[in-house]
Structure formats: C-alpha cells, structure tokens
Amino acid sequence: MALRSAFTRLLSNSRMSVAVTASRAQGTAVAAQKGAEEAKKPAKPAKVAFNWRDALNLEGQLTEEEIMIRDSFRDYCQEKLMPRVLMANRHEHFHREIVSEMGELGVLGPTIKGYGCAGTSYVAYGLIAREVERVDSGYRSVMSVQSSLVMHPINAYGTAAQKEKYLPRLARGEIVGCFGLTEPNHGSDPSSMETKAKYNPSSGTFTISGAKTWITNSPVADIAVVWAKCEDGRVRGFILERGMKGFSTPKIEGKFSLRASATGMILMDEVEVPEENLLPNVSGLGGPFGCLNNARYGIAWGALGAAEFCFHAARQYTLDRIQFGVPLARNQLMQKKMADMLTEITIGLQSCLYLGRLVDEKKAAPEMISMLKRNSCGKALDIARQARDMLGGNGISDEYHIIRHVMNLEAVNTYEGTHDIHALILGRAITGLQSFTVEN
C-alpha cells in the first residue's frame, strides 16, 4: 500500500524528526506519499508563537530604519532618562540637559526636512514618542512641544529667515521653545481668547498683551510661539523671545502631574514684538490646530508607551509577589486585567501605525488623529490605574513608577484636547451637528 511503503521508507532513516513527520502524515495517504517523494519541498510552515510583548507583530510591519531608530533611542531612554526620572519627579526638577541630549540624537523635530533635522517618517516620530513616554510623560511633553508645537509652526508657517534663525538651534536643543495658546479663561475654547496683538505702523511692531497658562517649558523657554487675536479678529502666531520687555514666565506650583517637566504661564504686558516675528503664512485657528494635530499624533503613540510600561511592570510584580503560597499572577482577577491591557495596547498600536502611514502619505484627516489621541489616552489612563491597583500598597510608591504614570496620564488625557472635546469633534463628524456651543 502507498501509505505503508512511504512510512517504511521514512522510518528507515533514523532521524527522529522524520518519524514525527511520518506519524503526522498518517492522517492522509496522499499527504504521506507526497511528503516522502518530494523531500526537496520545504516543511510545513513553522508554528507561529504568540509573543505577548508584541501580540500582532508590530515589529514585522516596521522598516529596518524605523527599527534602528527605535532601538537606538530606546537604549538612550532606558539608560539615560530612566535613572533620572524618579528624583526628578519627586523633587519636581526639570533636567534642561535632556533637551540638548535629545538634540544631539537628532530626535527633535524629526519629521522636518533640512535645517539640521533628520527628515524621517511620522511612524518614526511615533516610535520615538512611545519610547520617551515609556519613561515619563513629562519628558515626552517636552519633546512634543519642542518638535510639534514650536519647530513645526515655524517650519510650516514661518519665513525663510525665521526658519534659518530658529530651527537649527531648536533642533540641537540649544534653545527651548514653548507654545502659548491656552488662557486661564479659555482652554477648550481658544477662539474666544483675550490675548490681543495691536499693530503699530510707525514702529513696525505689534504690541501684545495677555496671559497664557499651562504652558509646558515656559519657565525655561528661550522663545515662545504665542497666538494672539489681531485687530481684524483673526488669530495669528508670533515668536516672542526671552528678554523682551513685559514678557515673563512664572512657574505653576503645586502640580501633581508632569512634575519632571517645567510648566508655567506666559504673562505679556504690552510686549513690543517686531513684525519680522509674525508667522505670516497662516491666520485663524487653523494655525494652532495644525500644530496641535501634529502633537496629538505623537501623543497617541506616546500614551501607549506609558501603558506598556505599566502593563509590563504589573506583570513582573504579580509574577514575583507570592501571597497565599502562589504568585499573584496565578489569580484570575489578575490575568483578566492583564488580558484587557494586552488587548488595548496591541490594538491601539496597530491603529497608530496605520495612522502614521496615512500621515506619511498625506492621507490623514484631523478627526482620525482626534480619534486615536482620545483612545490611546483614555485606555492608557485606565491601564495605569489598573496596574497601580495590582501592585497593592507598593503601587502608591514612586519607586515602582506606576503611580507616576497614573498622575501624568491625568494631564495627558486632558491636554491637547480633553477626552470629551475629542468626542465632540468626532460627534460633529458623525452627525454633522456641532455640539460645542449652545448657539446653532
């Protein structure tokens, strides 16, 4: 019989693996015969192992360059940022040096072409944000502000002279910038901002007065991209420099979130700004929103980095901690939480990767970015809170880092468009009806 002859031929070879193939092949005679005769044909595809660290094989969807960028930067973050962050957060100390260090690595304004910037893909930018935020959201905020909220508007809306003057120094981390849009009385509602810019034709300057608050980097910033309402009612962007009379940046005290980065106000008391410092190529809220979308994309990736840290840390803790004679991880309640974390992080990363590819092809709409910023931040906050709970009492100690992420993600969920505001952006896109204001 065909099957028996094939089986004997296979068994005469003393190799164990072939016998295994033979026994498996006993299922169908045809298969066994084919297996014996076509020994040159490759074996059955190897069984795919599930990798909980990368459940949907994100790695396989990245280019070699993106992998190298991520790996190199991950090493820097783990070796140079992680050791600093505990004390930086505890004592609310901002290490200004990290901006210069990141500048040296070329990760500031990475998507900009020219002016000393790397000119890499948006997917790479996302991977960079994820690695920094794996360490701390405050550090990633500093990177996002410098790249998306300072370098990007100058690059997208500025003159050639402004780009030459500021971009290379911002890219190197020689100077630090900040972004002034939010005001004490106008957060989600920037269109009714009270900061005014009055043009003086005689001196060719603008006089800007107003107050901005919750400004990352402002206490240490050398320049500020400030958005003010001009006399024609249009919002425009201005580059203010430290040293201008009337420009001050008091620090905001008593923060429980993003303590490793410096946050403050921008107070402008009739600051005279030369007209060369106006960003001429945009007017209206499209300007700041373009910047915010750029930053929000990075945050969508970044928040998942923080979530990944919390998930991995909780997993390790529950494997190590023995209660009632078994590791905590043996318990169903723990495993369910980890399964939920794994799922959300994996799905979130896939969506961010796809969004990044769309952005690189210039096929992304702002609502897509809103959707993913909202999703990543909301899910990451949940994951961090769950992880904190899994660590029990130790979870409230900053030595275990998770509580720091819990505190940070409160801010990350709120800034750059709160969770609810992004819901309204999507709601308007879904229904065609805006629900931001009471008027129609």
Added chain:
Amino acid sequence: MSGRVLVGVKRVIDYAVKIRVKPDNTGVVTDGVKHSMNPFCEIAVEEAVKLKEKKLIKEVVAVSCGPQQSQETIRTALAMGADRGIHVDVSGKDYENLGPLQVSKILAALAKQEDAQLILLGKQAIDDDCNQTGQMTAALLDWPQGTFASEVSLEGDKINLVREIDGGLEHIKINTPAVITADLRLNTPRYATLPNIMKAKKKKIVTVKPADLGVDVTSRLEVLKVEEPPQRQAGRV
C-alpha cells in the same frame, strides 16, 4: 599606509534576553529571539569611529559573518559611523558550526584584500565567550596583537596600548599593522543618532562568500549536546 581599519561585528542574541535551550538539546532557541550587535563589538566600532574622527585613520570597514540578518548588524555599525560594510554570507548548518578559527581565516583574507592597517574586534562574543578570534587572526597574519585593550593611542606607525590583565594594567607598544581586541572600559559606545541612521541607508554593503576568499568553513568541532546548568537549589539559613 592605507589608513583603513577593519572592524568585526557579530550578531548575537541580545544580552537582556533569557536564553532557553532547545528541547532537542542541540543548541539554544534563536527563532524569533531578539538579536543585536555583540556589546564588545560595539566598543570596537566606537573606537574605530573615534580614530577616524581624530583623523588618525581614513576609512572604517565593518565586517560580519553570518546569514542575511547579519546585514542589520553591519547597518548598525554604519549608523555609528563606519563607512562601508562587507557581509560574508554564511548560513544554515555552516553558520551553526561557524567558530573563531573559520572567522579568523576570513578576517585574515579580508585584511589582505582590503590592505587593512588595523583590525579592531571585541575581546569576545557574549554567546560563545571564546575570546579566540582576535588572537587567531593575528597569528594567521603574523601581526602583533593588543588584546583586552582599555586604552589605545596611535603614535606614528606604532600603537601604545594598555591591556587589562589579571595582575592589573599592562602597557605595551606594538607595530602596525596589528590586531586589537576591545575590553569593556575602552570607551562608551555612542547612540546612533537619527540623521546617521538615515545616512547609513546610503552606505554600501557588499556580500561575499567564504569560498570567494579561499576559506573553507567546515568545522572541526562537533556539538554533542547543549543543556542548561543545574537548577539552583534553595539555600538553608
């Protein structure tokens, strides 16, 4: 002198990975496991790039022996500042049996072909811990060797070297051309910067086969069995 330095870089399982022995005890699990450049090779690359930045040498050529994936390791060396790469293609059973003797023959052949002034290697690889390739390469070429280097300085056509040895530090002076193997404290390897990673794409990697260099990679060693060390027993207080 050509001013050319050959740097050997080996693709190994990443140092942070937990190693597992294959169920059939023929080796360790490598499929789907994270690999990266051997840490001592990173130190060697860093030293070569530093010498080039000081303008003491002209060109850094990164060499790796292994399958297609070894090109990733060469790419990392290029991102750190090497100028071009040579991938010696060894795969399958030949790769599983590749050891210091064959690699040193390959490096010796390449050194002659490329007219290298210096060969920089890591002192050993973290997967086999052989600590033999540098020494064998020097012997095959009849070149001086400076192993376990923790300080290297070029002085004309000689090299001042500090070696880390059991008794302390040994200062030697050797002629060029020479083989140097890097020890831990020689330098701190740089992080590859984004712009350099992107420039590395344009640098050339040439693929050759051992036969092209007249080297036979058949191994004289046969691995009989690989097994885990005995499990640690609990102690008693």
